[in-house]
Amino acid sequence: MIKKKQKYTVSAPGSLMLFGEHAVLHGKPALVSAIDKRITVELLTRDDDEINLHSTLSGTQSLQLQDIAPDLWRSLPKWHFVLASITFYQKHLPSGFDLKVTADYDAPIGLGSSAAVTVATLAALTLWLDKKGLMQQSLLRHTVQVIREVQGIASGADAAASVYGGVIAYHMPTLKVTKLANTYPLTVIYSGQKIATQSVLEHVSTLQQRHDQVFAHLYAAIAACTHEAKQAWQISDWQAVGELMNIHQGLHDALGVNTQKLVDLIFALRSDPKIFGAKISGAGMGDCVIGLGKADIKELIETISAKNSQAQLIPVQISSQGVAVIEN
Incomplete structure (x- = not known):
């Protein structure tokens, strides 16, 4: 019996650091803002072991479920964060899937694109594999773990803005997020x-x-x-x-x-x-x-x-x- 395909679509905003760069890595606070430039991830399950990746930023890549391994992301630089996110759930993947990444802006500009695509990819995988739904703090914790796996050093401030939205105060040692009222151009x-x-x-x-x-x-x-x-x-x-x-x-x-x-x-x-x-x-x-x-x-x-x-x-x-x- 062919299983019905399931579709999960999630978007996450890019971000801008307002205050606290560099010092945030030494336990100091930061202020970060989510912005109206977003990255959208669409995950469509398959009834075989094929994994097809498509991105407006990185092109296309096809893999097999058995290809997913802890260090796979190292060999495909354009897909670092997406593959590291998939690897995070490696042991829980029941089948292959098609994953499409669409961005409102070009990755070279920055704007927290690495954090945004990681948040959106992990969120789509979580919705598929964990029926409890999305929990913001858990999603933030998992995102920071994945980004640190790829980069080695990361405060998680941009990830926090992508998860929570708005202008936030962020404290790296505890991953504490405080949303601030008010906005300004x-x-x-x-x-x-x-x-x-x-x-x-x-x-x-x-x-x-x-x-x-x-x-x-x-x-x-x-x-x-x-x-x-x-x-x-x-x-x-x-x-x-x-x-x-x-x-x-x-x-x-x-x-x-x-x-x-x-x-x-x-x-x-x-x-x-x-x-x-x-x-x-x-x-x-x-x-x-x-x-x-x-x-x-x-x-x-x-x-x-x-x-x-x-x-x-x-x-x-x-x-x-x-x-x-x-x-x-």
């Missing part, structure tokens, strides 16, 4: 340069080894910025949040993750009177910068184009929705 610019997070972390670690006490103070200062920004965000004191963004950016510079390209984009944002503050979002040395407020788009495009032809303005809004089941 952001202006996001992609620098045109993508640097692997692991490479940036290695760069910071090398510098830290030579100046350990100084870096301890830097992380404490970042934590203070994050704590004050959390308080200011909750009372909609956007001027204070913007000032703290600018201070935080100075600490990014001290960590050694700033570049001339990023500086030019940050000062282009700060030159707009509608922007309260601007900083790197994420590990740095590339990827995105963010400004608190809605910039004059036409003028901003003219300014950044003159400095960096590869830079892109990314239309983004904070999203209150975290992981969402579309079809079950």
Whole structure:
């Protein structure tokens, strides 16, 4: 008797780091926002052992159920996070399946795409294999485990935003998530340069080894910025949040993750009177910068184009929705 195919569709939002980069890896708090750019995973069960993967980001890949092994993801870089998620449930897979990944944005831009695809893939597999349904904290814990398996080091802050949605305060040692009220527009610019997070972390670690006490103070200062920004965000004191963004950016510079390209984009944002503050979002040395407020788009495009032809303005809004089941 042929089993009826089951379909599970889940989406998860990308994210932006607002405060706490690098320090979050040392037990300090972070503020992160889910955004309205999402990754959707559609899982359709099969009645054989074939596993077919298709992605708008990574192309196609076909496997057999018996191919799934703990280190399989290492041999297929484009599918690292999806395959590591599948491997997480390896012992519980009753059959093959077709899995389709669709993204609202390009992976090189960043925006927490690795965390979002991991959250969505694990959520779809959980709905299929665990009839208890999705539990946010369990999903977060499993996602962080998978990402650390692939990357080695990961705070889980972007995963927390993808699971819970909205603007959150996050504490890595306990995976504690606190949702914050209020929202405000952001202006996001992609620098045109993508640097692997692991490479940036290695760069910071090398510098830290030579100046350990100084870096301890830097992380404490970042934590203070994050704590004050959390308080200011909750009372909609956007001027204070913007000032703290600018201070935080100075600490990014001290960590050694700033570049001339990023500086030019940050000062282009700060030159707009509608922007309260601007900083790197994420590990740095590339990827995105963010400004608190809605910039004059036409003028901003003219300014950044003159400095960096590869830079892109990314239309983004904070999203209150975290992981969402579309079809079950």
